[in-house]
Amino acid sequence: MEAPFKVGGVVVPPYFADRVRDLDVLGRSARNLDQHFLILAPRRFGKTSLLLNLHRYLDDEKSLLVPYVNFRDVAGPEDIYRLMSRALLEEIERKQRLKGIWTKFRTVFGEGMLRAMRSLEGLGGEVGEWGKVYLRFREHEIDDKELLRAAFSFPKRVASEHRVGVAFLLDEFQEVAGFDGYLFSVLKKEMDQSGDVRYFFTGSSLGSIKEIFLRENAPLYLMVTRYRLGPLPRDEAMKFLKERFSSGRLDVDMEAIEHLYSLTDGIPFYLQKLGLILFQRTLIEKLASVDEKDVDAAFEQMLAELDGEFEVRWLHKFSRLQRRILRTLAKIEALGVTRVASRLGMKPSDISSSLARMRETMVVEKGNSGYRIVDAVFSRWIRSL
Numbered sequence: 001m002e003a004p005f006k007v008g009g010v011v012v013p014p015y016f017a018d019r020v021r022d023l024d025v026l027g028r029s030a031r032n033l034d035q036h037f038l039i040l041a042p043r044r045f046g047k048t049s050l051l052l053n054l055h056r057y058l059d060d061e062k063s064l065l066v067p068y069v070n071f072r073d074v075a076g077p078e079d080i081y082r083l084m085s086r087a088l089l090e091e092i093e094r095k096q097r098l099k100g101i102w103t104k105f106r107t108v109f110g111e112g113m114l115r116a117m118r119s120l121e122g123l124g125g126e127v128g129e130w131g132k133v134y135l136r137f138r139e140h141e142i143d144d145k146e147l148l149r150a151a152f153s154f155p156k157r158v159a160s161e162h163r164v165g166v167a168f169l170l171d172e173f174q175e176v177a178g179f180d181g182y183l184f185s186v187l188k189k190e191m192d193q194s195g196d197v198r199y200f201f202t203g204s205s206l207g208s209i210k211e212i213f214l215r216e217n218a219p220l221y222l223m224v225t226r227y228r229l230g231p232l233p234r235d236e237a238m239k240f241l242k243e244r245f246s247s248g249r250l251d252v253d254m255e256a257i258e259h260l261y262s263l264t265d266g267i268p269f270y271l272q273k274l275g276l277i278l279f280q281r282t283l284i285e286k287l288a289s290v291d292e293k294d295v296d297a298a299f300e301q302m303l304a305e306l307d308g309e310f311e312v313r314w315l316h317k318f319s320r321l322q323r324r325i326l327r328t329l330a331k332i333e334a335l336g337v338t339r340v341a342s343r344l345g346m347k348p349s350d351i352s353s354s355l356a357r358m359r360e361t362m363v364v365e366k367g368n369s370g371y372r373i374v375d376a377v378f379s380r381w382i383r384s385l
């Protein structure tokens, strides 16, 4: 039998829990082309899955293209040009039923000059012009800055020619943080005059994302609307778990499901991993049903599996002071800065910048009643130290 849970990689239904609100907000905005977004969440909260499900969600909108590019695959301007043109042209093919555009276009990357020119002539219009830019680059008539500019300036021209809107999904955008700053000045200009194109960036390492978007003198400061992607809401997580367990023919009582949810805090990756471990254990141990104790045992196994990774994070990502703060927060949630400091025998001013730094990198967050560690499972691991 296929496992009812999937850990790692992009998930689509039935392995994707709805995220109704997120899809509604982002989908509506994509349809209206009303703003650029920066979707922020720690690792494994489901950013990539959300983007690809947004793409699916907007499938019926024939006059809205939703191309997706993962910047983890990008090493420089040539990759940006290639991946962005490919994503956009494949979307036109799919939604406007224009076959063969990408096949013709991609001749610019490999075929001889003459064949490529002929293909582009066949394409004509803005798409043909877009391809010619690469041929000029191949001939060293233009440099990679101009190629980069074309990567970002043509989508709006293509969109207007084909009378479509474009919601460009740019995943893992923090990967370009170290690129030549020219990229950002190009983007800034394009985002200011983006016609019917809007960008949806995602990022997980706030350190580098901040350098691009959030610092006051960052190149793309105030160009995007920030969207914080949280864990799964309780009712969606519970519905998802119930449905998955029943599809795996597992008899799991309500308390156990509640318990699983509360141990993972609705963080999608842990929800799936813990579910999968439970599923495997019931097969191996031939259990007829699952209760809270089984969930606890599976959770211990999950912590053991993640131990190496958490240890590296613990030792290398945090200063000594940050580790002390985290130990305090792992024991008692929702303390204000004054109380954290007093527990450490320090003044608030001694810890405020360490705390601020961990907020920036989405390790801790500040709620109404104080600070807490965002990753509930990591927090439990710290408590067990």
Ligand SMILES: Nc1ncnc2c1ncn2[C@@H]1O[C@H](COP(=O)(O)OP(=O)(O)OP(=O)(O)O)[C@@H](O)[C@H]1O
Binding pocket: 006, 007, 008, 009, 010, 011, 015, 016, 017, 018, 019, 041, 042, 043, 044, 045, 046, 047, 048, 049, 050, 204, 268, 269, 270, 272, 273
């Ligand atoms: N909506 C969801 N419903 C159920 N499971 C999900 C959902 N979103 C993500 N997951 C689970 O979390 C895992 C990680 O998701 P995903 O790769 O989309 O996260 P990410 O935020 O892009 O991670 P990274 O920062 O590593 O790129 C998936 O393999 C899946 O197990």
Ligand SMILES: [Mg+2]
Binding pocket: 047, 048, 049, 171, 172
């Ligand atoms: Mg991802």
